[in-house]
Amino acid sequence: MSHLITLQADVAKITEDAWQFVALPPSQQEVRKQAGKVVLFKLTGEQTVTPEQIAGTLIPANGKVLVPLTVFIARKTQLQARLDQKEVGVWLDTHESLTDLNQAQADLNALPIIAVHVERFADGRIFSLGSLLRSRYGFKNELRAVGDVLRDQLFFLKRSGFNSFAMRTDRSAAEAIASLNDFSRPYQGAVDEARPAFRRYNR
Amino acid sequence: MYKYDEIDQTLVDERVAQYRDQTKRYLAGELSDEEFRPLRLQNGLYIQRHAPMLRIAVPYGMLSSKQLHKLADIASQYDKAYGHFSTRQNMQLNWPLLEDVPDILAELAKVEMHAIQTSGNCIRNITTDQFAGVAPDEVVDPRAMAEVMRQWSTFHPEFALLPRKFKIAVSGTKQDRAIVQAHDIGMEFYLDAQQQLAIKVWVGGGLGRTPILGTVIREHLEWQHALTYCEAIVRVYNLHGRRDNAYKARIKILVKALGLDEFKRQVEEEWAHLKDAPNTITERELARVAQHFEPMPYEALAQHDASYDAAIASNPAFAAWAKRSLHAHKMPGYRAVTLSLKTHGQAPGDATSEQMHTVADLAAQYSFGELRVSHEQNLILADVKLSDAFALWEKARAQGLASPNIGLLTDIICCPGGDFCSLANAKSIPIAQAIQMQFDNLDYLHDIGELELNISGCMNACGHHHIGHIGILGIDKDGSEWYQVTLGGSQGNQASIGTVIGPSFSAEEMPQVVEKLISVYLTERNGEERFIDTVRRLGIAPFKAHVYADKNAAKAEGIA
Numbered sequence: 093m094s095h096l097i098t099l100q101a102d103v104a105k106i107t108e109d110a111w112q113f114v115a116l117p118p119s120q121q122e123v124r125k126q127a128g129k130v131v132l133f134k135l136t137g138e139q140t141v142t143p144e145q146i147a148g149t150l151i152p153a154n155g156k157v158l159v160p161l162t163v164f165i166a167r168k169t170q171l172q173a174r175l176d177q178k179e180v181g182v183w184l185d186t187h188e189s190l191t192d193l194n195q196a197q198a199d200l201n202a203l204p205i206i207a208v209h210v211e212r213f214a215d216g217r218i219f220s221l222g223s224l225l226r227s228r229y230g231f232k233n234e235l236r237a238v239g240d241v242l243r244d245q246l247f248f249l250k251r252s253g254f255n256s257f258a259m260r261t262d263r264s265a266a267e268a269i270a271s272l273n274d275f276s277r278p279y280q281g282a283v284d285e286a287r288p289a290f291r292r293y294n295r
Numbered sequence: 296m297y298k299y300d301e302i303d304q305t306l307v308d309e310r311v312a313q314y315r316d317q318t319k320r321y322l323a324g325e326l327s328d329e330e331f332r333p334l335r336l337q338n339g340l341y342i343q344r345h346a347p348m349l350r351i352a353v354p355y356g357m358l359s360s361k362q363l364h365k366l367a368d369i370a371s372q373y374d375k376a377y378g379h380f381s382t383r384q385n386m387q388l389n390w391p392l393l394e395d396v397p398d399i400l401a402e403l404a405k406v407e408m409h410a411i412q413t414s415g416n417c418i419r420n421i422t423t424d425q426f427a428g429v430a431p432d433e434v435v436d437p438r439a440m441a442e443v444m445r446q447w448s449t450f451h452p453e454f455a456l457l458p459r460k461f462k463i464a465v466s467g468t469k470q471d472r473a474i475v476q477a478h479d480i481g482m483e484f485y486l487d488a489q490q491q492l493a494i495k496v497w498v499g500g501g502l503g504r505t506p507i508l509g510t511v512i513r514e515h516l517e518w519q520h521a522l523t524y525c526e527a528i529v530r531v532y533n534l535h536g537r538r539d540n541a542y543k544a545r546i547k548i549l550v551k552a553l554g555l556d557e558f559k560r561q562v563e564e565e566w567a568h569l570k571d572a573p574n575t576i577t578e579r580e581l582a583r584v585a586q587h588f589e590p591m592p593y594e595a596l597a598q599h600d601a602s603y604d605a606a607i608a609s610n611p612a613f614a615a616w617a618k619r620s621l622h623a624h625k626m627p628g629y630r631a632v633t634l635s636l637k638t639h640g641q642a643p644g645d646a647t648s649e650q651m652h653t654v655a656d657l658a659a660q661y662s663f664g665e666l667r668v669s670h671e672q673n674l675i676l677a678d679v680k681l682s683d684a685f686a687l688w689e690k691a692r693a694q695g696l697a698s699p700n701i702g703l704l705t706d707i708i709c710c711p712g713g714d715f716c717s718l719a720n721a722k723s724i725p726i727a728q729a730i731q732m733q734f735d736n737l738d739y740l741h742d743i744g745e746l747e748l749n750i751s752g753c754m755n756a757c758g759h760h761h762i763g764h765i766g767i768l769g770i771d772k773d774g775s776e777w778y779q780v781t782l783g784g785s786q787g788n789q790a791s792i793g794t795v796i797g798p799s800f801s802a803e804e805m806p807q808v809v810e811k812l813i814s815v816y817l818t819e820r821n822g823e824e825r826f827i828d829t830v831r832r833l834g835i836a837p838f839k840a841h842v843y844a845d846k847n848a849a850k851a852e853g854i855a
């Protein structure tokens with residue numbers, strides 16, 4: 093069963109995923125450690141993908157593909173025809189930069205989908221990235237959260253402009269839907285509703 | 296004070312339901328420890344030495360009698376009938392059961408309270424001056440803006456999982472009492488040349504492992520832009536703050552790493568996009584919230600009250616208390632009164648349920664049914680008539696709430712330390728108690744005069760030891776508990792971080808160490824000079840020399 097929740101006109105549904113997620117091949121680089129502990133979060137702007145990984149990424153020959161940002165940037169000419177057919181989307185990690193994406197693709201709305209991959213649910217950069225994609229870059233198409241996507245972050249993801257959620261597969265997506273509406277009348281303006289409570293209601 | 300409308304109430308009710316479900320899923324094994332952790336933390340629930348610890352939000356320190364009665368009842372029903380008031384103006388319960396927390400939250404929601412964002416990596420309770428609204432040196436009552444900011448920060452979707460905790464303090468007085476410089480963001484309200492409400496914005500302050508005082512990022516911000524400007528700051532921080540190392544994750548580290556100019560450039564660039572967005576505060580919203588903080592229906596009173604003057608003249612114990620505990624008020628014939636939670640030998644900041652009920656009753660009877668928690672961990676009745684002061688004192692005294700030590704050496708700010716906190720290197724409460732017993736002589740205490748002594752059980756600095764005139768920090772040396780002493784720290788406009796005087800001491804030595812520091816001060820002080828001023832004038836050298844004299848002598852003998 094699918095673990096993808098999509099929001100269409102404010103209604104949440106479990107839907108089949110039309111996109112093939114293209115992962116990078118594993119890197120040969122050593123795990124970075126600090127005081128004996130694995131570094132859990134990469135720093136914004138950090139280069140973590142090697143040229144070998146980019147070259148070695150296998151992109152399925154047919155159908156809709158969701159490719160990593162670095163691969164998209166490096167191999168865009170190769171993807172151009174499929175991009176024109178609206179069969180290419182891009183995913184980026186929370187430490188990657190929207191400026192890089194925008195430089196490679198001036199009109200983001202040519203992409204039918206952008207996904208932000210959150211390696212660990214506690215990485216709140218995903219919320220700022222979603223907000224910026226919607227409000228600063230004017231992205232209007234599907235915005236998806238992928239990776240360690242859990243129920244208790246859904247409400248915040250929705251408010252930050254995400255409208256599709258690839259839930260972690262060991263949890264029930266059907267039950268998670270309820271959390272999209274944990275709060276009915278939030279205080280502050282955000283992407284989904286720009287007006288704060290004091291402008292929406294006659295308080 | 297602020298009263299919930301339907302929107303506020305719905306939100307806290309929905310929070311109770313949400314958290315009840317999260318707890319249920321955790322207990323059913325559907326959420327791992329790691330996944331539940333940020334959820335419970337954002338609801339103020341730590342797992343500590345003995346039991347979970349629940350931190351209840353007291354927004355900018357304001358409580359009603361009704362709310363305090365409820366806190367007392369909750370402490371009786373779900374805990375050991377006492378609570379701890381913290382330096383961040385909140386209240387903590389040390390022994391609740393994890394399973395009971397949803398019910399506790401439901402009880403709190405009945406009196407318009409919650410535990411939202413009292414911990415975790417999010418925007419925390421906004422703190423301010425405990426004399427807000429009544430202080431004569433106040434230029435702007437900061438509470439309405441604090442409430443507007445509280446609402447904005449509550450479940451702000453973009454800032455739900457920041458690199459680290461984020462603390463905001465606001466202040467509207469000439470003499471800062473909210474330590475705006477020791478916060479991630481400090482907002483100092485003032486009236487500009489056009490007599491318009493404006494904000495001086497500080498950023499990048501924080502104590503903890505790397506104590507840093509904030510710097511001014513913007514001298515003049517029109518009040519309407521408070522929220523969008525904070526959004527710009529927090530967004531830059533959220534994206535670029537370090538997440539790879541918890542000790543380097545506070546905004547202060549980012550500001551230092553980028554330099555203020557570059558940080559400011561990025562913030563201003565963000566703000567250029569956010570400015571005038573719908574989160575810009577409207578006149579109408581500020582007015583709506585401000586009406587909850589209108590002045591109390593004060594009586595027209597004379598400056599003096601004969602019965603009060605008579606009681607002062609005839610009762611030295613009352614006079615000693617009044618001298619320390621009564622604070623100037625905007626209105627003639629009124630005073631703000633501090634009730635001490637620093638009875639000698641008691642854990643600083645702790646109050647029993649019985650004491651809480653008493654204070655709630657006193658507030659109802661003498662102070663329009665409201666009170667405040669101070670970051671010095673005392674309770675304040677802000678609007679007491681001089682003519683009521685004596686009766687208030689008698690009742691407070693009967694409950695051990697009238698130690699005449701406010702602002703003095705034994706008004707110690709102290710974290711829970713090793714008795715409760717699992718991060719502690721050393722105990723802090725017994726040190727506070729031992730020092731209080733050492734200085735139990737009131738005349739001596741009053742002679743020493745104003746002095747701030749702060750104790751933290753570890754580097755995290757929950758007891759603000761860096762800004763204590765005397766700061767004591769628990770450290771761990773080969774598994775045993777030691778204490779490092781700093782001198783010359785201070786809060787307020789001249790905020791400063793104290794200097795370590797030298798090698799650390801054992802617990803038993805601490806009362807004597809403080810005694811020696813005081814004796815240097817008493818010999819060296821000029822007239823009415825306060826301890827901190829003597830330290831500033833002389834530096835730490837003479838203090839250090841005296842404190843370590845015996846140790847050095849002992850060492851010299853050992854060698855000989």
Ligand code: HEM
Nearest residue numbers: 381382383501502503504545710711715716718755756757
């Ligand atoms: C017993 C449970 C507690 C735990 C586990 C705890 C944990 C921490 C930690 C880890 C920090 C450092 C964060 C950092 O520097 O990034 C911190 C800071 C702080 N805590 Fe606590 N704390 C506890 C209780 C308290 C209490 C009771 C108070 C108030 C009396 C308090 C007030 C503070 C303050 C004011 C800071 C901020 C220092 C700064 O500006 O960096 N904490 N706490």
Ligand code: SF4
Nearest residue numbers: 710716719752753757
């Ligand atoms: S300063 Fe350290 S010991 Fe004290 S409460 Fe904070 S974390 Fe615990």
